[in-house]
Amino acid sequence: MSEMMYEEEKYKKIINILKKSSPALKDTDIIEENVMARIQHAGGERKAFNLFEYLFGWVYIGWVRSALVAASILIIVAFGYQQALIMKRINTLNDRGIFSETQMLTGVSDEIGDKLLLYRLTDGKPYDRSVKISNRQMRRLLESINELQLKYNDLIRLIEENPDLKKYIDEKMTENNRKKLKL
Amino acid sequence: MNRKSIKLAVSFMLIMIFSCDEPETVVTNIVHPDGSVTRKIEMKSIKNNFEVSNLQVPFDPTWIVKDSLEFTENGDTIWVKRAEKLFKNTDEINGTYKADSGANKDITRRAEFRKKFKWFNTEYRYAEIIDKKMSYGYPITEYLNQEELQWFYSTEKMMDERKNGPDSLKFKALDDTVSKKLDRWYLKCLTSEWIGEFTRLTAGKAGDELTRESLTAREDEFVDIIKEGGDKFDSLWTEGILIKEFIGEANALKYSNEIDSADSLASDHVLFDFLDYTVRISMPGELIGTNGFIDSTRISLWPVKSDYFLTQPYEMWAESKTSNLWAWIVSGIFLVFVLAGIIFRMIKRG
Numbered sequence: 042m043s044e045m046m047y048e049e050e051k052y053k054k055i056i057n058i059l060k061k062s063s064p065a066l067k068d069t070d071i072i073e074e075n076v077m078a079r080i081q082h083a084g085g086e087r088k089a090f091n092l093f094e095y096l097f098g099w100v101y102i103g104w105v106r107s108a109l110v111a112a113s114i115l116i117i118v119a120f121g122y123q124q125a126l127i128m129k130r131i132n133t134l135n136d137r138g139i140f141s142e143t144q145m146l147t148g149v150s151d152e153i154g155d156k157l158l159l160y161r162l163t164d165g166k167p168y169d170r171s172v173k174i175s176n177r178q179m180r181r182l183l184e185s186i187n188e189l190q191l192k193y194n195d196l197i198r199l200i201e202e203n204p205d206l207k208k209y210i211d212e213k214m215t216e217n218n219r220k221k222l223k224l
Numbered sequence: 225m226n227r228k229s230i231k232l233a234v235s236f237m238l239i240m241i242f243s244c245d246e247p248e249t250v251v252t253n254i255v256h257p258d259g260s261v262t263r264k265i266e267m268k269s270i271k272n273n274f275e276v277s278n279l280q281v282p283f284d285p286t287w288i289v290k291d292s293l294e295f296t297e298n299g300d301t302i303w304v305k306r307a308e309k310l311f312k313n314t315d316e317i318n319g320t321y322k323a324d325s326g327a328n329k330d331i332t333r334r335a336e337f338r339k340k341f342k343w344f345n346t347e348y349r350y351a352e353i354i355d356k357k358m359s360y361g362y363p364i365t366e367y368l369n370q371e372e373l374q375w376f377y378s379t380e381k382m383m384d385e386r387k388n389g390p391d392s393l394k395f396k397a398l399d400d401t402v403s404k405k406l407d408r409w410y411l412k413c414l415t416s417e418w419i420g421e422f423t424r425l426t427a428g429k430a431g432d433e434l435t436r437e438s439l440t441a442r443e444d445e446f447v448d449i450i451k452e453g454g455d456k457f458d459s460l461w462t463e464g465i466l467i468k469e470f471i472g473e474a475n476a477l478k479y480s481n482e483i484d485s486a487d488s489l490a491s492d493h494v495l496f497d498f499l500d501y502t503v504r505i506s507m508p509g510e511l512i513g514t515n516g517f518i519d520s521t522r523i524s525l526w527p528v529k530s531d532y533f534l535t536q537p538y539e540m541w542a543e544s545k546t547s548n549l550w551a552w553i554v555s556g557i558f559l560v561f562v563l564a565g566i567i568f569r570m571i572k573r574g
Contacts, residue, residue: 093568096565097564097565097568097569099565100565100566100568100569100572101569106565106569109562109565110562110566112558112562113558113559113562113563116555116558116559117559119343119344120344120555123342123343123344123345124344127345127512127545130512130513130543131510131511131512133513134511134512134513134514134518137518138517138518139518139519139520140382140517140518140519140520140525193292197292214293214301217299217300217301
């Protein structure tokens with residue numbers, strides 16, 4: 042009996058010694074880094090998952106899902122209907138006769154002036170799609186017209202400033218008109 | 225006014241008088257997306273006479289003007305005045321129409337602009353409208369068929385070209401038919417206008433035989449009386465014989481004042497000063513509808529003649545659209561988003 046008590050006392054002493062002596066950790070820095078990396082990695086995975094859930098969370102709500110799908114269908118139908126209607130109207134216009142200005146109006150026309158104005162208004166895109174003309178060519182044409190306009194204005198000014206010249210031109214023009222009338 | 229006025233009106237209708245001195249005018253409206261309008265007027269004449277009182281459309285010194293002398297393809301010289309002005313909106317244009325003191329001041333004109341946002345596109349509508357002159361006239365559509373109407377609304381140049389073209393005989397015959405029908409239409413309208421004004425003036429005073437309904441029922445009879453009068457129309461009308469035959473001698477004497485007033489009103493509605501001109505409209509974006517002629521640059525064109533707005537308002541309209549690129553992008557993104565959501569859901573459900 043005393044021997045048994047001795048063994049038990051010895052066992053308790055060993056347990057107490059083991060309890061008091063805590064294990065010494067080696068390379069604590071590496072362990073810390075590993076733990077931190079694992080925590081960060083786990084957090085990243087959670088974040089990516091949350092973004093998709095956040096963006097498409099509505100798919101789990103029945104009425105929102107139905108409403109958005111209905112809105113999409115409505116947009117597609119509205120687009121198709123609108124474009125079909127416009128195409129029909131444009132085709133109707135194309136089926137009608139297209140006339141040149143000279144077929145409809147008498148006398149000389151300022152057609153080039155109108156076309157240039159349209160060119161400027163449409164940011165350099167000629168309306169008639171069959172016309173192939175580069176921006177450079179159009180610029181040159183504009184410059185030529187402007188130059189011609191300036192020369193023409195100079196000529197008119199010269200005529201206005203010189204009464205003899207003006208009288209001469211007036212007479213010539215009247216004479217010219219008379220000849221045409223006789224013809 | 226006296227009974228001569230109605231005689232003048234009939235003479236005017238039966239013998240169309242054209243003046244060669246009037247300037248040939250083309251008005252071009254370049255409509256901008258914000259509703260402002262650049263208005264260009266091109267006036268051509270064999271004389272350098274562009275007095276405001278001779279011009280078909282409102283014009284004043286605030287316009288940017290460019291005068292020039294040009295040669296026609298036949299070698300004739302003509303004076304050309306080109307004017308341009310930017311109007312902030314149609315109200316400004318309508319203001320000039322109201323204050324117009326030109327050759328066409330007797331008619332009521334207005335411009336309208338409408339812009340409609342339709343998400344994918346924005347639609348524009350611009351119209352120039354001339355109010356009708358007669359209150360009791362008949363629409364021309366009751367007198368001319370579709371082909372004749374097309375001829376009626378053509379420009380002089382188009383008519384001339386067709387009458388001298390390959391199918392000249394066909395178009396000359398069409399022109400004759402339209403002229404004859406128009407003569408009948410003028411007389412019917414004039415008679416109807418006179419009856420309308422006369423019955424309005426005698427309302428509540430005259431007997432049953434002079435009500436609008438009873439006189440309208442005898443309208444054709446009155447038109448035939450006028451036509452039968454022929455060359456003697458002047459004397460028959462002045463002596464009151466025609467009107468006596470139509471409403472009876474006793475009524476003609478009893479309502480002589482009302483007859484004179486009706487003559488005056490009817491002739492004012494028919495015989496008014498007007499010079500023809502041409503209207504062109506250039507719309508923003510793509511042209512999608514118009515009731516005018518279209519040229520190769522998609523500018524709409526209308527001739528403006530007094531016959532067009534005698535009995536019905538004459539509306540010259542054009543519609544266009546511009547695409548809203550941003551709306552297309554927003555819609556596309558939305559559709560992709562919804563589609564992605566549906567795919568996401570399918571993946572999640574496995």
